[in-house]
Amino acid sequence: QKEVEQDPGPLSVPEGAIVSLNCTYSNSAFQYFMWYRQYSRKGPELLMYTYSSGNKEDGRFTAQVDKSSKYISLFIRDSQPSDSATYLCAMSGTGGFKTIFGAGTRLFVKA
Amino acid sequence: EPEVTQTPSHQVTQMGQEVILRCVPISNHLYFYWYRQILGQKVEFLVSFYNNEISEKSEIFDDQFSVERPDGSNFTLKIRSTKLEDSAMYFCASIRTGGSNTEAFFGQGTRLTVV
Numbered sequence: 001q002k003e004v005e006q007d008p009g010p011l012s013v014p015e016g017a018i019v020s021l022n023c024t025y026s027n028s029a030f031q032y033f034m035w036y037r038q039y040s041r042k043g044p045e046l047l048m049y050t051y052s053s054g055n056k057e058d059g060r061f062t063a064q065v066d067k068s069s070k071y072i073s074l075f076i077r078d079s080q081p082s083d084s085a086t087y088l089c090a091m092s093g094t095g096g097f098k099t100i101f102g103a104g105t106r107l108f109v110k111a
Numbered sequence: 112e113p114e115v116t117q118t119p120s121h122q123v124t125q126m127g128q129e130v131i132l133r134c135v136p137i138s139n140h141l142y143f144y145w146y147r148q149i150l151g152q153k154v155e156f157l158v159s160f161y162n163n164e165i166s167e168k169s170e171i172f173d174d175q176f177s178v179e180r181p182d183g184s185n186f187t188l189k190i191r192s193t194k195l196e197d198s199a200m201y202f203c204a205s206i207r208t209g210g211s212n213t214e215a216f217f218g219q220g221t222r223l224t225v226v
Contacts, residue, residue, distance in 0.1 A: 043220050046215040046216075051210075097156070103152075
């Protein structure tokens with residue numbers, strides 16, 4: 001079983017849709033969970049940084065962590081064409097960024 | 112918005128040659144990281160650097176790799192004798208920890224091609 005699993009997609013949605021992106025993991029030592037957005041030929045951009053279970057909201061983005069199920073999600077409300085990118089989940093056992101990344105999900109938001 | 116600058120954007124080198132990848136992190140950040148992404152594969156952690164020394168490194172970061180911050184601003188990754196499998200995008204990240212206000216900024220990356 002891979003340590004972090006993420007469906008690579010692609011995921012295609014119409015503009016304005018709610019997008020749900022997910023990752024599962026197997027290592028119960030993970031405590032810190034991150035979501036990144038990566039545009040083509042660019043470096044990753046940190047969107048959300050969360051600790052342990054629960055929800056965190058930032059604008060149109062909501063991150064959820066369910067440690068009991070080893071499942072994390074990122075929701076994007078009112079999706080825009082500019083949200084079209086690859087979304088990477090990442091996690092670590094410490095507060096640092098020695099992270100294990102998911103494969104990334106390619107998202108296309110159609111105008 | 113703060114910016115991490117990496118140079119060069121693309122480096123082509125012959126197998127066995129040494130390469131130095133450069134990064135200018137954000138001035139008030141204390142933690143610096145290198146990651147790599149082989150084409151079509153996941154981003155992988157290589158090494159973290161704090162207080163002028165390596166704090167953590169991965170299995171990938173063997174004796175062929177080294178990092179330093181020679182002048183208090185630049186942060187470099189050196190690969191002593193490049194191999195074909197070192198071909199990848201290399202990303203530098205500059206981190207400021209602060210609980211829920213933690214910041215992480217990645218550079219645009221250096222594409223290393225070993226021929």
